[in-house]
Amino acid sequence: MQSLGGIRSWPATWRTTTASMTTTTTESVKKVAQVLTVAGSDSGAGAGIQADIKVCAARGVYCASVITAVTAQNTRGVQSVHLLPPDFVSEQLKSVLSDFEVDVVKTGMLPSPEIVEVLLQNLSEFPVRGRVALVVDPVMVSTSGHVLAGSSILSIFRERLLPLADIITPNVKEASALLGGVRIQTVAEMRAAAKSLHQMGPRFVLVKGGDLPDSSDSVDVYFDGNEFHELHSPRIATRNTHGTGCTLASCIAAELAKGSNMLSAVKVAKRFVDTALNYSKDIVIGGGMQGPFDHFLSLKDPQSYRQSTFKPDDLFLYAVTDSRMNKKWNRSIVDAVKAAVEGGATIIQLREKEAETREFLEEAKSCVDICRSNGVCLLINDRIDIAIACDADGVHVGQSDMPVDLVRSLLGPDKIIGVSCKTQEQAHQAWKDGADYIGSGGVFPTNTKANNRTIGLDGLREVCKASKLPVVAIGGIGISNAESVMRIGEPNLKGVAVVSALFDQECVLSQAKKLHKTLTESKREH
Numbered sequence: 001m002q003s004l005g006g007i008r009s010w011p012a013t014w015r016t017t018t019a020s021m022t023t024t025t026t027e028s029v030k031k032v033a034q035v036l037t038v039a040g041s042d043s044g045a046g047a048g049i050q051a052d053i054k055v056c057a058a059r060g061v062y063c064a065s066v067i068t069a070v071t072a073q074n075t076r077g078v079q080s081v082h083l084l085p086p087d088f089v090s091e092q093l094k095s096v097l098s099d100f101e102v103d104v105v106k107t108g109m110l111p112s113p114e115i116v117e118v119l120l121q122n123l124s125e126f127p128v129r130g131r132v133a134l135v136v137d138p139v140m141v142s143t144s145g146h147v148l149a150g151s152s153i154l155s156i157f158r159e160r161l162l163p164l165a166d167i168i169t170p171n172v173k174e175a176s177a178l179l180g181g182v183r184i185q186t187v188a189e190m191r192a193a194a195k196s197l198h199q200m201g202p203r204f205v206l207v208k209g210g211d212l213p214d215s216s217d218s219v220d221v222y223f224d225g226n227e228f229h230e231l232h233s234p235r236i237a238t239r240n241t242h243g244t245g246c247t248l249a250s251c252i253a254a255e256l257a258k259g260s261n262m263l264s265a266v267k268v269a270k271r272f273v274d275t276a277l278n279y280s281k282d283i284v285i286g287g288g289m290q291g292p293f294d295h296f297l298s299l300k301d302p303q304s305y306r307q308s309t310f311k312p313d314d315l316f317l318y319a320v321t322d323s324r325m326n327k328k329w330n331r332s333i334v335d336a337v338k339a340a341v342e343g344g345a346t347i348i349q350l351r352e353k354e355a356e357t358r359e360f361l362e363e364a365k366s367c368v369d370i371c372r373s374n375g376v377c378l379l380i381n382d383r384i385d386i387a388i389a390c391d392a393d394g395v396h397v398g399q400s401d402m403p404v405d406l407v408r409s410l411l412g413p414d415k416i417i418g419v420s421c422k423t424q425e426q427a428h429q430a431w432k433d434g435a436d437y438i439g440s441g442g443v444f445p446t447n448t449k450a451n452n453r454t455i456g457l458d459g460l461r462e463v464c465k466a467s468k469l470p471v472v473a474i475g476g477i478g479i480s481n482a483e484s485v486m487r488i489g490e491p492n493l494k495g496v497a498v499v500s501a502l503f504d505q506e507c508v509l510s511q512a513k514k515l516h517k518t519l520t521e522s523k524r525e526h
């Protein structure tokens with residue numbers, strides 16, 4: 001049994017230990033899974049400390065960072081490296097280890113034997129607490145070929161660091177260097193290398209094959225001392241592979257911190273890298289040959305962020321589709337939406353209670369395109385999954401649908417959420433939960449919704465008065481009575497939502513135009 005840092009004093013039990021530590025320790029205090037990365041800074045932010053923090057954030061794990069070196073680096077290569085004084089690396093380690101309950105320590109660029117020495121010293125000085133695993137990514141050469149840690153670190157790695165590691169994650173070049181320069185050009189040679197490295201003392205070895213020549217698969221070889229696992233994924237044709245190694249190791253660390261066992265952690269990490277590379281294969285950041293990739297799958301296609309921002313006045317003429325009416329008049333949802341937008345609808349909601357998911361998704365995507373090119377927001381009724389998949393501008397939910405605060409956490413801060421409210425209490429709750437607007441009704445009796453209590457103009461007025469949110473009136477509203485609704489004169493009543501008055505009609509376009517005119521006139525008068 002090794003004693004350093006207590007890492008090995010938690011054999012095999014570390015899994016259950018971490019899992020229990022992430023649950024509540026008291027009623028309200030939650031232990032957060034925590035990784036400490038000890039690595040170099042990459043000014044281009046594709047690899048090193050910056051990649052490590054991004055991965056952990058993407059995987060829901062907190063990441064503290066001790067910086068060993070600062071590199072001047074971009075997508076063209078490493079221009080310069082500045083090592084931090086070992087004493088100062090030590091200061092950072094002491095700051096973090098004396099305060100945080102770190103579950104997993106992950107190492108990247110350790111550029112000198114002196115820095116490895118202070119790391120070993122600090123790991124032994126700050127025994128266990130929460131710490132349960134050590135992930136060593138033996139970074140030596142950047143993808144661009146720059147030496148980040150020279151051969152002077154090999155002996156302290158072999159003799160003192162690797163024996164403490166729960167897992168080491170060398171690429172083929174690093175595996176070869178650690179083994180004194182053996183040839184590793186095939187999967188069979190990767191297996192042999194993994195076995196030899198295991199004899200240096202780490203509990204698990206993962207030899208990464210991202211740089212294996214002539215391979216259509218990207219193959220990593222995992223060895224637990226008994227069994228090999230080959231992790232295959234199709235090689236992705238992209239220049240954006242800078243930081244894949246750091247990302248893989250940090251993702252393993254993050255999964256371990258959450259309580260995963262080693263093989264599951266490695267599989268999740270491989271899939272994480274694969275998904276991020278696939279997503280980012282065409283993005284262009286920097287002009288060099290090693291571009292970074294996107295850990296959050298959110299940088300691509302800024303066009304889709306061209307989302308129309310919500311203004312309360314968008315509720316002015318709110319068109320809600322209905323599949324039965326469209327069927328009756330033999331028109332598609334897309335044609336119905338096109339006509340409504342052309343006629344002056346200021347916001348669209350797709351309310352398709354009976355639609356098949358696949359078909360609905362395709363129609364919703366087309367409607368998003370139409371609405372976006374006209375600067376009109378498109379919302380989906382109830383189906384959060386469809387809203388996410390078609391990148392709608394938001395959703396509208398009822399009191400028995402998914403709660404607004406949960407919808408907000410699924411959709412993020414920028415999407416529009418509307419909620420149906422009949423009472424003052426519901427209106428107050430809608431505001432507390434982070435809704436953007438309230439739909440209130442049925443104002444008049446309607447046959448589009450079964451068993452729907454009519455609240456009348458008085459009920460609508462009460463909801464308006466009770467809320468700080470903008471309100472749109474709904475239920476039995478059409479050209480003949482829209483004016484009487486707007487006349488209640490509440491300042492936050494911003495418009496009317498209509499179903500039959502637009503869509504249970506032969507010509508959606510002309511009805512939309514007429515209704516728009518009526519509303520505009522009533523606005524002018526009040």
Ligand SMILES: Nc1ncnc2c1ncn2[C@@H]1O[C@H](COP(=O)(O)OP(=O)(O)O)[C@@H](O)[C@H]1O
Binds near residue numbers: 143170172270
């Ligand atoms: N082009 C690619 N397509 C798919 N996976 C890749 C590609 N390049 C690297 N990987 C994966 O990324 C991870 C990091 O591998 P590698 O590039 O070998 O490490 P390093 O960045 O340390 O050189 C591995 O899981 C590897 O299989």
Ligand SMILES: Cc1ncc(COP(=O)(O)O)c(N)n1
Binds near residue numbers: 071143
């Ligand atoms: C500070 C720092 N740490 C690690 C790497 C390795 O990353 P890669 O192999 O993807 O170039 C790097 N380039 N820079």
Ligand SMILES: [Mg+2]
Binds near residue numbers: 143171210241245
């Ligand atoms: Mg690489």
